[in-house]
Amino acid sequence: MNKPKAVLLFSGGLDSTTVLAHALHQGFDVYPLSFDYGQKHKVELQAAKRVASAFKVSLNTIQLALGTLTGSALTDTDKCVPDFGGAQAIPVTYVPARNTVFLSLALAYAEVLGARDIFVGVSSVDYSGYPDCRPEFIHAFEVLANLATKMAIEGQSIRIHAPLLYLSKAQTIQMGCALQVDYALTISCYRADGEGLACGLCDSCVLRKEGFRVAGILDPTRYAIFNED
């Protein structure tokens, strides 16, 4: 019997790699989708290729020249990605409507593939305050997807799976380790250098490092700066 197809929003980071392992384990034929959207940490696209190759899945990378549609520290050369600032406000690394845009393109891809399942690695726990990582956003997108597409109208309803939605970073890492994920292949850092070395200081690094510590699992991340605390 053919496995059901699923599209996965895939960055090559810790979260989406865990979701890749999870979706494969659930028996899906997974089609990861990555975006070259002008992010400064383009080295994550190399991680995405590395991970896709390790899992023997076919990666589709979309060029998305967001141009004047950005304004985020993740894409603008005149804005710096800051050190960890806690989760008290929506940070400058917020990219306007990013998950809406990415999920919309995943929906288009799903419809072309005939896939009814879309996986996304968002978490509402360690989410750095992004509005488009919350359960109500994911639910609203699923409602939209089932109104927007020919396949849904024709009775093939679409499910948005966000298996990390209620998990902390430590729980995500524990899930991935149980599925034999090699996190050394992944990059989460917003300021990773050309060698793929993580800064150890940005929001993404701090949450990841703390996740390994709380999970009691050795952190395989290669840091450019070793942060003692």
Added chain:
Amino acid sequence: MNKPKAVLLFSGGLDSTTVLAHALHQGFDVYPLSFDYGQKHKVELQAAKRVASAFKVSLNTIQLALGTLTGSALTDTDKCVPDFGGAQAIPVTYVPARNTVFLSLALAYAEVLGARDIFVGVSSVDYSGYPDCRPEFIHAFEVLANLATKMAIEGQSIRIHAPLLYLSKAQTIQMGCALQVDYALTISCYRADGEGLACGLCDSCVLRKEGFRVAGILDPTRYAIFNED
């Protein structure tokens, strides 16, 4: 007083040009957004420039290499755009999740501009059976937009305006003529040639032609084939 900014999904066709005139008339500072998404009828992008110039608004055209995310007769060179087939089924000119993708990018642009209003020229009357032109789709997108963005979370709620939603093509044309729209500048045809001549036979042409006839307004469209009936 500064006019409020609004983003408009803009193709250079009859509908979105009417909405441009309408939004300007309502007092908005309008930012039209066009997409070069691999459509074969790329000549519509020239019409978009022409209309934007006539209305003295600044057009932003986004390159969106949808690549493997298509499968529509509007983008695939191995599929032909058929002659008018009535509205009995979703036609092959359906582009998977197109309005979802376009509205998502309009939402990103709106957030960057600080615009709370997004205009789109969809109609549920003469909509050729596209699922993403229905009132329930527009409503679901507005719900999503107000959950997805930093600006909405911070109290700047977003409105999706679809002023043509309940209008027939003839009513749209009457609205545009009352606003002095010069429809000779616009292109609606899915098979328009390099000179911008309309085929007169595709769904889009037949609906447009019938609209002028019912409205009792002289059709200024330049057709490659003059269709006698």
